Amino acid sequence: xxxxxxxxxxxxxxPLSPLLFNIIVDMLAILICRAKENGQISGVVPHLVDDxxxxxxxxxxxxxxxxxxxxxxxxxxxxxxxxEQLSGLxxxxxxxxxxxxxxxxxxxxxxxxxxxxxxxxxxxxxxxxPMHFRRIKNDNWKEVEERFQKKLCAWKGKMLSVEWxxxxxxxVLSNLSMYMFSFFEVPREVLKKLxxxxxxxxWQCDEHKKKYRLxxxxxxxxxxxxxxxxxxNLDVQNKCLLSKWLFRLINxxxxxxxxLRRKYLRHKxxxxxEYMPGDSHFWSGLMNIKPDFLRLVRxxxxxxxxxxxxxxxxxxxxxxxxxxxxxxNIVRKKSASVSTVFRSNPLNVAFRRSLxxxxxxQWQQLVARVVDVQLHxxxxxxxxxxxxxxxxxxRSMYRALTTNEVPHHHVIWKLKIPLKIxxxxxxxxxxxxxxxxxxxxxxxxxxxxxxxxxxDETIQHLFFDCPNAKFIWRLVQVVFNLxxxxxxxxxxxxxxxxxxxxxxxQAWVGACATLWAIWLSRNxxxxxxxxxxxxLQVIFRVTHWIRFWALLQKExxxxxxxxxxxxxxxxxxxxxxxxGWLFSNRIAHV
Ligand SMILES: [Zn+2]
Numbered sequence: 001x002x003x004x005x006x007x008x009x010x011x012x013x014x015p016l017s018p019l020l021f022n023i024i025v026d027m028l029a030i031l032i033c034r035a036k037e038n039g040q041i042s043g044v045v046p047h048l049v050d051d052x053x054x055x056x057x058x059x060x061x062x063x064x065x066x067x068x069x070x071x072x073x074x075x076x077x078x079x080x081x082x083x084e085q086l087s088g089l090x091x092x093x094x095x096x097x098x099x100x101x102x103x104x105x106x107x108x109x110x111x112x113x114x115x116x117x118x119x120x121x122x123x124x125x126x127x128x129x130p131m132h133f134r135r136i137k138n139d140n141w142k143e144v145e146e147r148f149q150k151k152l153c154a155w156k157g158k159m160l161s162v163e164w165x166x167x168x169x170x171x172v173l174s175n176l177s178m179y180m181f182s183f184f185e186v187p188r189e190v191l192k193k194l195x196x197x198x199x200x201x202x203w204q205c206d207e208h209k210k211k212y213r214l215x216x217x218x219x220x221x222x223x224x225x226x227x228x229x230x231x232x233n234l235d236v237q238n239k240c241l242l243s244k245w246l247f248r249l250i251n252x253x254x255x256x257x258x259x260l261r262r263k264y265l266r267h268k269x270x271x272x273x274e275y276m277p278g279d280s281h282f283w284s285g286l287m288n289i290k291p292d293f294l295r296l297v298r299x300x301x302x303x304x305x306x307x308x309x310x311x312x313x314x315x316x317x318x319x320x321x322x323x324x325x326x327x328x329n330i331v332r333k334k335s336a337s338v339s340t341v342f343r344s345n346p347l348n349v350a351f352r353r354s355l356x357x358x359x360x361x362q363w364q365q366l367v368a369r370v371v372d373v374q375l376h377x378x379x380x381x382x383x384x385x386x387x388x389x390x391x392x393x394x395r396s397m398y399r400a401l402t403t404n405e406v407p408h409h410h411v412i413w414k415l416k417i418p419l420k421i422x423x424x425x426x427x428x429x430x431x432x433x434x435x436x437x438x439x440x441x442x443x444x445x446x447x448x449x450x451x452x453x454x455x456d457e458t459i460q461h462l463f464f465d466c467p468n469a470k471f472i473w474r475l476v477q478v479v480f481n482l483x484x485x486x487x488x489x490x491x492x493x494x495x496x497x498x499x500x501x502x503x504x505x506q507a508w509v510g511a512c513a514t515l516w517a518i519w520l521s522r523n524x525x526x527x528x529x530x531x532x533x534x535x536l537q538v539i540f541r542v543t544h545w546i547r548f549w550a551l552l553q554k555e556x557x558x559x560x561x562x563x564x565x566x567x568x569x570x571x572x573x574x575x576x577x578x579x580g581w582l583f584s585n586r587i588a589h590v
Pocket of ligand 1: 451455
């Protein structure tokens with residue numbers, strides 16, 4: 001039942017009145033709470049919300065929930081009358097609506113008499129959002145569409161210059177729909193229509209005159225530094241706005257979080273739960289955008305209760321399931337949490353078969369990696385990887401989802417290296433380099449194993465996480481006192497923060513050479529069946545390319561590059577001489 005209360009006693013226009021109004025309306029919640037404690041009324045869905053849910057309130061928009069029970073309905077009616085008397089506010093029963101579900105539907109006339117208000121129809125509005133127990137139909141989006149259209153008629157587009165049209169499209173037109181966008185996944189057809197209105201306004205200026213469209217709408221929607229006009233991409237914005245709910249669901253506590261967790265998550269984590277038929281419109285929207293969201297977060301280990309040991313990504317850039325598929329296949333409890341696994345020493349993991357050969361060495365490798373991991377006395381958290389403080393922002397996600405291409409002013413294009421290498425780097429940044437995982441996505445049938453170690457080959461693995469790559473980056477770290485880069489993007493963003501400009505330029509050239517050398521070595525093993533290879537050879541390949549490209553640099557820049565190469569080679573050889581040919585630095589036979 002929805003009630004709207006009218007102000008009375010509180011003078012309109014008084015700056016204090018909204019505040020006073022809120023204080024008084026809070027009284028209603030307190031009254032209901034007390035009645036509930038005394039058993040005079042009871043809330044709904046007690047299995048989802050502690051003590052059952054009774055009231056949703058925001059300013060003068062209120063929804064009261066109750067069980068199908070006449071006595072309680074009479075009690076509630078009395079309580080509302082008492083509230084009117086106490087507060088001096090008036091509850092407008094004629095404007096309120098009654099909704100009955102299940103068996104209560106047969107008795108809705110009686111309820112209607114008790115409260116003196118009519119039956120409502122779906123969808124009704126609460127705080128401007130259409131509410132329905134079913135999916136919001138496309139018809140319900142008409143209002144948004146109409147608002148778009150109305151605005152477009154009012155502005156005489158043809159009188160405006162392109163700049164002003166852009167400002168209007170971005171600031172007003174796009175924001176018109178944001179409220180609805182932040183609650184529901186918007187249907188394709190609706191998005192298409194909204195884009196149609198926006199694009200018509202941009203190109204045609206008004207409804208009657210036709211003009212040619214010079215470029216694709218999608219290009220206009222790309223960010224300005226990528227040659228677009230920065231018009232808001234509504235589809236992406238919708239995803240980002242919904243992601244905010246996911247982040248808050250995991251990291252915050254409250255009534256709605258409790259309700260969603262109990263209804264949809266139960267004993268699962270957000271990474272485990274999947275869309276199920278019958279899920280609400282809101283929840284199915286969250287499930288659909290989940291993959292995009294999870295791509296950009298990582299777990300921060302607390303007590304390990306929420307993180308699955310094998311299936312979630314919490315150490316390294318992939319789940320253990322993907323890093324050690326052989327072990328995962330034979331482990332007994334596949335969805336065990338980190339806390340259960342760490343409960344005992346040795347680790348609380350049981351396999352269906354005894355570990356031999358490759359599986360045994362993989363297991364030893366895994367154990368060595370987790371041996372230093374400490375559990376903490378706090379909840380596990382999701383960390384937003386695009387923001388330094390780990391907090392989610394719609395803006396950063398929007399930026400990440402719209403930045404598919406390397407901007408043309410990107411530093412890569414300014415480096416003095418062969419164009420072929422620049423394009424290679426560009427592909428790496430776009431994540432489309434044909435590593436084996438990308439090949440597999442194109443229905444290529446072959447082993448996806450890395451040729452340097454036994455894990456799956458991905459861009460991230462081959463160039464950063466593989467023991468071979470790690471050895472090289474660590475050497476760079478030791479010799480040049482530079483941090484180890486996290487990924488390709490990191491190289492051109494945060495990696496060299498604080499390093500002076502000249503050195504930074506040389507480090508970039510060096511990083512390109514490193515990535516290129518790793519790629520060539522990998523191709524040698526994969527395509528030319530090169531036999532035993534070592535990381536030392538890869539390093540000599542790196543210095544070879546750096547020396548070669550030094551010819552393209554300014555003359556005064558060459559000597560430090562040459563001496564840098566030498567220092568790297570010397571350090572690499574010393575390392576090999578003292579440690580011998582470590583197995584992990586050797587490239588396996590293919
Ligand atoms: Zn590898």
